[in-house]
Amino acid sequence: MTTTVIVAGGSSGIGRGVCERLGRQGWNVAVAYHRSGRQAAEIAAGIQQAGGAAIAVRADVTCRADVSALFDRAQEAFGGIDALVNCAGVSAVRSIADSDDALVAEQIGVNLLGSLYGMQEAAGRLRPGGSIVNVSSSAVTVGIPGFGLTLAAKAGVEALTRVLAKELGSRGVRVNAVAPGLLDTPTFRAGKTDQDLQRFAAQVPLQRLGEVEEVTAAIVYLLSPEASWVNAQVLRVNGGYL
Template sequence: MTTPVIVTGASAGIGAAIARRLSRAGHDLVLTYRTGSDRAAAVVAELERGGGRAVAVPADVASPADLRAVFDTAETTFGPVFGLVNNAGAARVRPLADSDDALIRDLFGANLFGALYGMREAAARLVPGGAIVNLSSTAVHTATPGLGVYLAAKSGVETLTRVAAKEFGARGIRVNAVAPGLIDSPMFREGKTDAELRRFLAQSPLGRLGDNDEIAAAVAYLLHPDSSWVNGQILRVNGGVA
């Protein structure tokens, strides 16, 4: 399997884990990053050492022109694109009353508009039978205080996922989303006391946090032919957190 897949925001974290998983599955990869060119280059080098093919492209997913350029690069480098993973995003903890216009623009741009522009471009450029996977968040349903703007954007991503699944179906293009729960990472642990970490762990029926590879596995499944009858779904990968 050498069908090309675009993964946005793939220089670190969940995006990099998705890239590794898809490369092992045989996909050629076009990885985007907004910052961190050194990290993106390191991910590409790692994939190539493992026998994969990948390129990294700087892009602001809130820019339709940048996303068009990403698809152009994918087609020129590897051929017609099979899949798109809208992983790029940003989150800030800020009460609604303190969310200024700049923060709202940034979070809607990175999360909602990035997915919207990506799906719009993919509608015309994915091969028939291709697949799109968007990244949402389990917190859309837990309505976590301080994340209102971020979650409003991710709620929009989930709605667009269901709409696009119906609109793109005539070309056999499936559209689904993965909504991660709490993921163990240095960023998550930073600034939290042991008591706070225990409180988060207590929310999980499995008694632990998830990891990036578990999210990557879900994304890989939704791009695989084994999920050929899965369309318009939000897969909540959260260990059972309500």
């Protein structure tokens, strides 16, 4: 039986890396996206051209009905679901005092409720022995000014991860999270000089920024049989920083 995964936020960044890597390993992949339909379709097509099976599905993770429909579509296409990866996320730099209702709704909606809705749906849909991996942030442990809403949401994701792992353990379904540190991505590079990037890299014990592929590898590990005894954990993939 081929293993099936839904990757929320699968059209870019870490989510894209997970889709492509699992596709190469022979998984059925549901690439879930919100706005980047063209990118998601390209990812699915690439997996198909390499001999794998993949579909692109639009879903607003802040809408419970959309998340339910996403799982319906994956089940219709592949016959069952074995794993969920919650990669959908947004970030904004704003002090807590200056965060208006719209920003609160966006940050909590996508980063916390989006993961919650996915976990709730997966709890009743994953086949026995399945796995859920959520994406948090290593910055949760320190608190960085300007990122209060994002980190509050991610802290909630970590709490839900630990609780759901215990609630689903009797079915053999594992729930873990990965918390990346500073990654060398276009989003992180935006607005920064080479000197800025060097300064950030110097703060990491390994003296460099992380690569998306390194976080992707950690997620794929947690989904794999090699991690069969890893449950209710938050794996901090950050080079020792934070």
